[in-house]
Amino acid sequence: MKEDDSNWFSKWEEQLPNPEELMPLTQTLITPDLAIAFDIGTSNTPHNHHHHHHRSLQQPSPISTPSSQHNSGEFDSSDLGGGGGGGGGGDEPARTLKRPRLVWTPQLHKRFVDAVAHLGIKNAVPKTIMQLMSVDGLTRENVASHLQKYRLYLKRMQGLSSGGGGGGGGGFGSGGDSATDRLFASSPVPPHFLHQPDNYLPYMPAAALQQQQQQHHHHQQMAAVAVAGHHLHRHFGSNHQFLSRQSLQPVVHRVGTPVHNSVSSSYVDDLESAQEKKALTLFPTGDD
């Protein structure tokens, strides 16, 4: 029996490239206008009239999508977002702008799980998780939706497996694992997730609580947001994945806060289940 395409696809998932490797980080992917136009609205920012809308939501990433193995670096990213893209005449699409669907890559999910783990179940609410993840482009709703699903996944698991559940690579319902579960299963589930949320870590989350949507730091953080231009099809031809990075804003960021943002830097993503034990230093504290 030959392993069908799913095989390479699976491997691709696991070996998921880190942003650093793929992203030359040549330019800001999301323009400030766009950024504020979109996600900030989640909290407040009633209305900013900005008649300037760039539609450069995504750029043709140099990334070879799994399917485009032999991509020639063509940018067919085309419209996307609508930005209206090319819409032609109308350049007032800002109102109807829709964000592309977020693709939860294993790496991104890992970040999500890490955030939840470090926050504790109790403090792990969408807004906080979102802030802790520090991923540009992530909205509260993105997280909320994912969190909901994730909780269902956890519950589902508590029922059938007490032992294999958390194991990275564990978690396989006997016959009940859907592809969705594969995503969730790709990251190690902290043990206390599966139990009753007894009061753990009564302290510590303080450092994590930052109020700011706008990111600061002009350094490498990890932002791996992939957006689907169209429906995801794992077929050759049309499949674009874009890794976006943090968009740096010219915003003056105050250093007056005695609290260090070590939050973001405290993250160390390690791929434990990876075949390769390449320890990814997402936050090279040394290169600073």
Next chain:
DNA sequence: CAAGCAATAT
């Protein structure tokens, strides 16, 4: 308003 959750929509 934010969060949680089920149902529903795309």
Next chain:
DNA sequence: AATATTGCTT
């Protein structure tokens, strides 16, 4: 299928 969105409750 995977996410987003909506409705309703807390």
